[in-house]
Amino acid sequence: MVQTDTIVPEKGSILLRLSKISKKFGAVSALTDINLEVRAGEVVALVGDNGAGKSTLVKVLAGVHQPTSGTIEFCGQDVSLDSPSRALELGIATVFQDLALCENLDVVANLFLGHEMSPWNLDEVAMEVRAWTLLKELAARIPSVREPIASLSGGQRQTVAIARSLLLDPKIIMLDEPTAALGVAQTAEVLNLIERVRDRGLGVIIISHNMEDVRAVADRIVVLRLGRNNGVFEPDASNQELVASITGATENSVSRRNERKAGHTETTGSTL
Known part of the structure; x- marks a missing residue:
């Protein structure tokens, strides 16, 4: 088992390396020989048309799908992401496009949903303090941690989802279409948040169709086409x-x- 919690990656060091990752669903090849590197303190944008394989690749990294072939290295060691819990254990967190928030619960309850027993053990005061501390570190514009999710804007909801993914101190966070359906001000808020996450030394993977958003925050742009690598570009491409x-x-x-x-x-x- 890889004990990644004892490893403190230096900025610029390789956190994740995929080598010739392929994924087949029966006779259909969704991914073929995908290579990808993610470094500490950088944002990698994953772009491509519908059906390019972006979602499949994210699900492989999230432990939802297992690759048919290829190797995954995390913090320099070969790993098997055979379940979502294993990916989280290693330090790979994912925020999917639907965010998976409970609108009837407040910010604190959503942040700790599924984590109530460890290490906070349903201590409401400790949970609220931790929530405020994390949101403050991210400079999040949340009026109150006791505000119901239903009353928050799209950008604020995205902030809560990202904050929840940071709760267990991951080393990589993946964001699936983080600015989809957001207004100009809310988009700027989320892009600023992504930069702050990068500044914490995390590796960030964003999946987006919006090239302007990608250029604003990405250090590298990786293009997938028909399930294959089809180029790596600088943001000024x-x-x-x-x-x-x-x-x-x-x-x-x-x-x-x-x-x-x-x-x-x-x-x-x-x-x-």
Whole structure:
């Protein structure tokens, strides 16, 4: 068993390495020879079209699905993520898109849902203090830890879900579409929160279709296409490069728009 709780990763050290991970469902290959590295203190964005394999890969890392082949290294040791509890035990936390919050319960109850017996043992005062401390560390804009989830905004709910995932001090947190359906202000709030999580030295994996959000926080952008790796990009990569890698087509609306702009600039410049 890997005792990752005794390991304090240095910023920039490799926390997670996937080597040739494949996943088949019967005759269907959802993932083929996926390679991925995540380092401490960095945000890795996982992007791709629908059906690219992003959700399957997240579920493999969350222990929901087991890979058909390939190896997973965590903190330098080969591991088997054979269940969600094993992934959590190692230090891989996941916030899925539906957040899995109970709207009728308050913030404290949601943070500790499933963790009441350890180590807080239903101590309401200790749980409330821990909740306030964690939310304060994240500079979260939550009016009260006794506020029902139903009364919170989308951004605040996402904050509670992320805070809950940090409760057991994971080393990697995965966020599935964290800004989906959020307004401009709420999106900015969540992106700031992601940066603060990164600053705590965690590795962060975000899955998103929003390229602007990805550029705002990602240190690297990993593209999946048809269940395979299809490029690793810096955040300053052009939209044309990213769209071409995601879709597999070099000729697309972005490239045509860039060509029109270039042609317009040349025409305008020639008349000056």
